[in-house]
Amino acid sequence: MTTVDLGDRFGGDGVQWGAILKDAGMAALVALVLTLLLFGVRLSDGGGGGLQFRPWWVVIAVASVFAGRGAVALWIGTRKPASAAALPWFDRALARLSQHKRLLFAGFFLAVAILPLLPVADRRMVDLATLVMIYVMLGWGLNIVVGLAGLLDLGYVAFYAVGAYSYTLLAIHFDLSFWACLPLAGAIAALFGVLLGFPVLRLRGDYLAIVTLGFGEMVRIILINWSDLTGGSEGITGIAVPTFFGLRFTPTPAAGETAFHQFFAIPFAGIHKLIFLYYIILVLALLTHLFSERMRGLPLGRAWEALREDEIASRSLGLNPVLVKLSAFGIGAMFAGFAGSFFATRQGFINPSSFTFIESAIILAIVVLGGMGSQVGVICAAMVLILLPELARDFAEFRMLLFGGAMVAIMVWRPRGLLAHRVPSVRLGPEPPGARRGGPP
Amino acid sequence: MEYFLQQLINGLTLGAVYGLIAIGYTMVYGIIGMINFAHGEIYMIGSFIALICFTILGLTGVASVPLAILVVLVVTVLFTAAYGWAVERLAYRPLRGSFRLAPLISAIGMAIFLQNYVQLLQGARVKAMAPMVTGGFVVTEKAGFQVTLSYMQITIMALTVVLMAGFSLVISRTALGRAQRACEQDQKMAALSGIDVDRTVSLTFLLGAGLAAVAGVMTTLHYGVIDFYIGFLVGLKAFTAAVLGGIGSLPGAMLGGILIGLVEAFWAAYFAAEYKDVAAFSILVLVLIFRPTGLMGRPEVEKV
Incomplete structure (x- = not known):
């Protein structure tokens, strides 16, 4: 917390208590300034000007910072500074794991595929797995835009919202089935992507980020205020669940109709529907994955990566940057549209509060924390970011606090993401020995 | 006409606040x-x-309003600047020189953290205070419609002008x-010529947080209602203002802030108030399409 570099303080004869105490004292002083008013005084709700003083909170906060900083200083002091920060054991473990990449991949896929059929799988578990899958799919979709094409998109949730609302409105007003709406919703989202992208893709990195962020907010505000179409902030309810080749998931089918459990002559269970939804999102997510993996080998995918690495060089080689970026933007938006449709049908209702900036931030965090462009990284980051808050339901109030803190901590710890290494899509000449370490592509 | 004048005054006040944050x-x-x-959260x-x-001052019974405001200004600037410093030190400095997206993600995480931190410490409900500065001038009056310029609005605008002038002098x-401008051009070169880059960056965060604190004091006085969520939208608009004016340019930030404030006030007055945020962002998109470096930004030279 202070500017003291601890590394060189412990050169010779053991621990220097004076330096540690001074360092921890400085940290405690800063903590005192930070906490004095916000911890020490609680404003009463509403007007009235009531106050509640709680000096003990300040004392506890300052004392714990003092103790914590002192402990960290001791811990860093007793080992080499480099090893504390870079954590080479993590990289070593990754390298060892990636030697058995195919085996691991197959095992993981098998586990994911049979997960809902296992006897331990209850409703909550299948539901959680579905939720994680949605974010994995969104992460893979955004990875096309951010990881492959290098366009920073902070408003990805706008396309997710467009997909969800397109699906819902089509399904309700035109009575179309999920399977008919899904491609339509994707197409509409892609169209939105192209329409937004066309004017703004000439902008450089951070400008693009802020414009997409603004666009995400605009979509949300329009959804809230255009009540005739979108139902305003209440949203739309009563979205139908997809059918299994025409068989509905219902305990009481209408006359002359066969429900899923009757057709297969099994007792009705609510979990059937959840398992069916899980497999839909699994297939959708895998499609996204296969698509982007194939894209990397195709000319368009190579153009994305070339443009990300060096725009000027690619332009001088005859690439049309606007067209190339636009395709990435549109395709990324399309997958968000698919995910949005699925989200709407899973929830059964939608309203604008599901499509706030926080969602965009979570999706981008999944891509970046996982290691940009790494497909496996997206899975890991989605599991960490979605499962941890869900498992920490007991500390519901601290959930988002921990979430924000974890984002900062992971970035400081591994700025390039959990699985930082990326295998190049195309290589000239033979592969250098030992190059294939880190995560699979 | 009177209605227009009133909206102009309101827009300028709002714009001054956006400018300070920008x-x-x-x-x-x-x-x-x-x-x-995380600047909006600051x-x-x-x-x-x-x-x-x-x-606290109200409980101790300080009678003089200007004195109270002055004391609160100083205290708030000091304590808030400490937050600006700590955020930079904890979340951004370890990532300096790392790849482009890392500090951005860290900043988003910090923003989420700070929002929930304040929500946990102070509760999620709205906090309010009774107006301290009341009254104002009646500029014109016609057919029962008064155009007022309140003392509070004068204070905000005057303070903004003074701070801007002082700040231009500092820069x-x-x-x-000088150190700031040197770091802006080339950090490595600045460090070689004896400038402590870390210290300069820290001071920049202190100053920025201090100005945001002034904006916080002013809006608390003027509007009187705050909650833990106000930082996000205001921060977003202030950043829009900074981009609009040409990022990196101080007068540009002020100009952008005033433009965004005016657009918002007039849009809310003459069109649909619900869509005022949409209007502000649309202006941003339009400006960036036709002038990608913002209104007062220097054109960037691409080096190959």
């Missing part, structure tokens, strides 16, 4: 090239500290300003 964005972006996403923390100070005349 300077924090533009300075940080200029010097280390990152969007300090403004929110400033508002809370200001409200706490006002309430153009002092050693700190």
Whole structure:
């Protein structure tokens, strides 16, 4: 917390208590300034000007910072500074794991595929797995835009919202089935992507980020205020669940109709529907994955990566940057549209509060924390970011606090993401020995 | 006409606040090239500290209003600046020189953290205070419609002008300003010529947070209602203002802030109030399409 570099303080004869105490004292002083008013005084709700003083909170906060900083200083002091920060054991473990990449991949896929059929799988578990899958799919979709094409998109949730609302409105007003709406919703989202992208893709990195962020907010505000179409902030309810080749998931089918459990002559269970939804999102997510993996080998995918690495060089080689970026933007938006449709049908209702900036931030965090462009990284980051808050339901109030803190901590710890290494899509000449370490592509 | 004049006054007041916050964005972006996403939350923390100070002063019974405001200003700026410093030290400095997206993600995480931190400490409900500065001038009056310029609005605008002037002086005349401009152009070279880059960046964050704190004090006084969520939208608009004016340019940030404030006020007055935020962002998109470097930004030369 202070500017003291601890590394060189412990050169010779053991621990220097004076330096540690001074360092921890400085940290405690800063903590005192930070906490004095916000911890020490609680404003009463509403007007009235009531106050509640709680000096003990300040004392506890300052004392714990003092103790914590002192402990960290001791811990860093007793080992080499480099090893504390870079954590080479993590990289070593990754390298060892990636030697058995195919085996691991197959095992993981098998586990994911049979997960809902296992006897331990209850409703909550299948539901959680579905939720994680949605974010994995969104992460893979955004990875096309951010990881492959290098366009920073902070408003990805706008396309997710467009997909969800397109699906819902089509399904309700035109009575179309999920399977008919899904491609339509994707197409509409892609169209939105192209329409937004066309004017703004000439902008450089951070400008693009802020414009997409603004666009995400605009979509949300329009959804809230255009009540005739979108139902305003209440949203739309009563979205139908997809059918299994025409068989509905219902305990009481209408006359002359066969429900899923009757057709297969099994007792009705609510979990059937959840398992069916899980497999839909699994297939959708895998499609996204296969698509982007194939894209990397195709000319368009190579153009994305070339443009990300060096725009000027690619332009001088005859690439049309606007067209190339636009395709990435549109395709990324399309997958968000698919995910949005699925989200709407899973929830059964939608309203604008599901499509706030926080969602965009979570999706981008999944891509970046996982290691940009790494497909496996997206899975890991989605599991960490979605499962941890869900498992920490007991500390519901601290959930988002921990979430924000974890984002900062992971970035400081591994700025390039959990699985930082990326295998190049195309290589000239033979592969250098030992190059294939880190995560699979 | 009277209605127009009143909206102009309201828009200018709002714009002054956006401008003050936008300077924090533009300075940080200029010097280390990152969007300090947590800056809006720093403004929110400033508002809370200001409200706490006002309430404490109210309990001790300070009679003179200008004295109270002055004391609160100083205290709030100091305590909020500490937050600005700590955020940079914890979340951004370890990532300096790392790849482009890392500080941005860290900043987004910090923004989420700070929002929930204040929500946990102070509760999620709205906090309010009774207006301290009341009254104002009646500029014109016609057919029962008064155009008023309240004392509070005068204070906000005057304070903004004074701070802007002082700030321009700091940047153009002092050693700190010189160091900042040097770091903006080339950090490595600046370090070689004896400038402490870390210290300069820290001071930049302190100054930016201080200005956001002033904006927080002013909005708390003027509007009187705050909650833990106010930082996000205000921060977003202030950043829009900074981009609009040309990021890295101080007068540009002020100009952008005033433009955004005016657009919002007039749009809310003459069109649909619900869509005022949409209007502000649309202006941003339009400006960026036709002038990608913002209104007062220097055109960027691409080097190959």
